[in-house]
Amino acid sequence: MFRVAIAGAGGMAHMHASCYTANPNACVVGVYDKRPEAAAEMAGANGATAYASFAEMLEAARPDVVDVCVPTPWHVDYVVAAAEAGLKGIVVEKPMGRSVADCEKMADACAASGTPLFVAHVLRFFPEFAEAKRQVDAGAVGNVVTVRTRRGGSFPRAWENWYGKPDWSGGVILDLVIHDLDWLRWTFGDVERVFAKGISPKLPPASEVNSDYALITLKFKSGVIGHVEATWADPGGFKVGFEIAGDAGLLESNFNQPAGVPFVAALQRGAEAGAAVAVPESPTAVNPYYAELDHFLTCLATGATPSITPKDGCEAVRIALAAFESAQTGEPVVLP
Amino acid sequence: MxxxxxxxxxxxxxxxxxxxxxxxxxxxxxxxxxxxxxxxxxxxxxxxxxxxxxxxxxxxxxxxxxxxxxxxxxxxxxxxxxxxxxxxxxxxxxxxxxxxxxxxxxxxxxxxxxxxxxxxxxCRFSPAMVRLKSAVDNGDIGKVIAVRGTNRGRCPFDWFTQLDQSGGGAVIDHTVHVTDLMRWLLKSEVTEVYAEISNRMFQQEFDDTGFLTLEFDNGVFATLDSSWSRPKSFPTWGDVTLSVVGEKGVLTLDMFSQNLVLYSDKTGGVSWSPWGTNIxxxxxxxxxxxxxxxxxxxxTGEDGLAAAAVSFAAYASAKAGKPVAPEVVL
CATH class of the missing domain: 3.40.50.720 (NAD(P)-binding Rossmann-like Domain)
Structure with a gap:
């Protein structure tokens, strides 16, 4: 039985907590959040104790695993502190960190203490994305030439509007389509160069927004050309889709089907949309969030290496921040 | 008369x-x-x-x-x-x-x-496009921020892939329709083009793949996929799509989505039978x-040349590996 302590009590922390509670090999023993009432609510829902500080939780809850679900810029603080606590493992929500340096710092701290660190790139556990990679690897579409993804919906509301502060969240490029960037790198290999346009990269520091949008073009080292659409500006509901075109076929999910509706207007109604972040669900027997966390716990139990490494988390951030930089400078950014 | x-x-x-x-x-x-x-x-x-x-x-x-x-x-x-x-x-x-x-x-x-x-x-005559333009003109989505467009198809081969007859492959063939729609919609000219272009679909002399990023003189940015990336087995010839992102909403166009889906044992395949307006x-x-x-x-002819100039700029960008300004034609 893995004793799990969770830092953060926002939307994704709730999802992770419910997955641990449902897992016969885990239980949530501690919750810490800067907002005591949020910590208490989530602790209560999962039979755990709410703590007034992260240090106290590490000490008193005697966790085996710490799961870090705080806003992105503080991942590094919690992960590095947890790395020195002699844990069996650490989970960090995507994106791994706000900078490549932060990601490297987390990876180094965990390597130094021998603590396995798992970056929660849950998309790899969404069945359609996992199956697409299997099909690509099996040559279903031949040699891949282009890949397009789209992701997003309305603007997510959360604590301190932190998603709306690009300095904190990195906007849609870092926070939202890190999912796709990691899946793309996993499926199509390393990226050679990036060109992007977007709203939040062009804003002055300390800006705050209520929507964001970006279009990213990727050239992979394999020659594949990719396009990623990222939106927090679509009131028409959360949408995810992709298509992969190769020299022997085309594989798609929610991308080209004829709806018989050639024109759709999705308009903002009222000033404020609903609360919290839209969390896409895929009703299959196994919840992908459950699957990713169960995978990590299973690796910890068996000593196997998790399928997502700290390097994977770091590289996804590197690609996203290259896109952010390109959108700032107007020039393509070549990756190392 | x-x-x-x-x-x-x-x-x-x-x-x-x-x-x-x-x-x-x-x-x-x-x-x-x-x-x-x-x-x-x-x-x-x-x-x-x-x-x-x-x-x-x-x-x-x-x-x-x-x-x-x-x-x-x-x-x-x-x-x-x-x-x-x-x-x-x-x-x-x-x-x-x-x-x-x-x-x-x-x-x-x-x-x-x-x-x-x-x-x-x-494509300017598509009833769905006319509807979209009127919604933009009416201010339904406020100020336009960005546009995402596609015009993909199957490779037509024949003279289309003979460069001395066509002047280019997929990029010259499929850039102009949606570029024209964007110019018309935004009442704005393209000031910068960045393009990733490849020929990996057919491994021939002609380009078969183009992912363009456009900047307009009113600050709107856009991307356009102008590839011949639909396989022979695709259920229709291709597509024209636009997603227009504004401050107050998003308008989406899938111009040729009015289809029946036919599963045929005569052809052994799936195909779409269009029932939309003949534009x-x-x-x-x-x-x-x-x-x-x-x-x-x-x-006008000027409209045609302005759109074509964007495709020429795309080739120049891909060659240079950086954004380039299209030649001003008007």
Whole structure:
């Protein structure tokens, strides 16, 4: 039985907590959040104790695993502190960190203490994305030439509007389509160069927004050309889709089907949309969030290496921040 | 008045659709077809119950008001110049020209002859596109921020992949329609083009893949996928899509999504049977109406050249590996 302590009590922390509670090999023993009432609510829902500080939780809850679900810029603080606590493992929500340096710092701290660190790139556990990679690897579409993804919906509301502060969240490029960037790198290999346009990269520091949008073009080292659409500006509901075109076929999910509706207007109604972040669900027997966390716990139990490494988390951030930089400078950014 | 129309070359498959549209249009008459491939002219003339002329000169000397140029891309210029010299109004297939110099020569020839030149951009007549434009013009989504567009298709091969006939592959073929829609919608010109272009789909000399990023002079940014990336087994020829992102909402267009889905044991496959409006008929009708009334054509040669210049800039960008400004053509 893995004793799990969770830092953060926002939307994704709730999802992770419910997955641990449902897992016969885990239980949530501690919750810490800067907002005591949020910590208490989530602790209560999962039979755990709410703590007034992260240090106290590490000490008193005697966790085996710490799961870090705080806003992105503080991942590094919690992960590095947890790395020195002699844990069996650490989970960090995507994106791994706000900078490549932060990601490297987390990876180094965990390597130094021998603590396995798992970056929660849950998309790899969404069945359609996992199956697409299997099909690509099996040559279903031949040699891949282009890949397009789209992701997003309305603007997510959360604590301190932190998603709306690009300095904190990195906007849609870092926070939202890190999912796709990691899946793309996993499926199509390393990226050679990036060109992007977007709203939040062009804003002055300390800006705050209520929507964001970006279009990213990727050239992979394999020659594949990719396009990623990222939106927090679509009131028409959360949408995810992709298509992969190769020299022997085309594989798609929610991308080209004829709806018989050639024109759709999705308009903002009222000033404020609903609360919290839209969390896409895929009703299959196994919840992908459950699957990713169960995978990590299973690796910890068996000593196997998790399928997502700290390097994977770091590289996804590197690609996203290259896109952010390109959108700032107007020039393509070549990756190392 | 009946508008008498001749077709100068049916090398492009769209010319067949235009011929059919002329025949379907009350108030228009398809006087004849000429082609540098005489057998092709005769076959098409038979299909459309019209006369095959022995040469372009012969057709231009006949009693016609206007012509439709449906040739290979590199012949747009000489055929347009001939038609202008003969005093005929012209509907020219896209891309208007394969170089800015050719396009400028075409515009100059029409101007000095006092005839009008229209670029065949039927997508402007799509009822869904008209609806989208009216929503943008009406301010339904506030200020436009970005546009995501696609115009993909199957590779047409034939002369389309012979660069000395086409002037380019997928990028010149599929950039212009959606670029024109964006220019029309935004009332703005493209100031910068970045493109990733490849030929990995067919591994031939011609480009088959193009991912363009565009900046407009009003600050809007856009991307456009102009690839021949639909496989032979795709259930339809391709697509034209736009997603227009504004401050107050998003408008999406999937222009050719009005289809039945047919699962056929006769063909062993899945195909889409379109039931949407025939936009070629609307475009030809608008051309004929303007010619008949002597009013300005709804789309100009300048529009065609501005869109083509974006495709030329895309090739230049891919070669340079950085964003480039398209040549200013107007």
């Amino acid at each position: 009946t508008v008498k129309i001749g077709i100068l070359s049916v090398a492009h498959m769209h010319a067949y659709s235009y011929a059919s549209a002329v025949n379907a249009l009350p108030g228009a008459e398809l006087v004849g077809i000429a082609d540098h491939d005489q057998a092709r002219a005769e076959s098409a003339a038979k299909t459309f119950a019209t006369r095959a002329f022995g040469s372009y000169e012969e057709l231009l000397a006949a009693d016609i008001d206007a012509v439709i140029v449906g040739s290979e891309n590199v012949r747009h210029r000489p055929l347009t110049e001939m038609a202008a010299a003969a005093g005929k109004h012209i509907l020219c297939e896209k891309p208007l020209a394969t170089s800015v110099a050719d396009g400028r020569a075409m515009l100059a020839a029409c101007k000095s002859a006092g005839v009008q030149l229209m670029t065949a951009f039927p 070629d008929e609307l475009m030809v009708a608008a051309f004929a109406k303007a010619v008949a009334s002597g009013s300005p054509l709804p789309i």
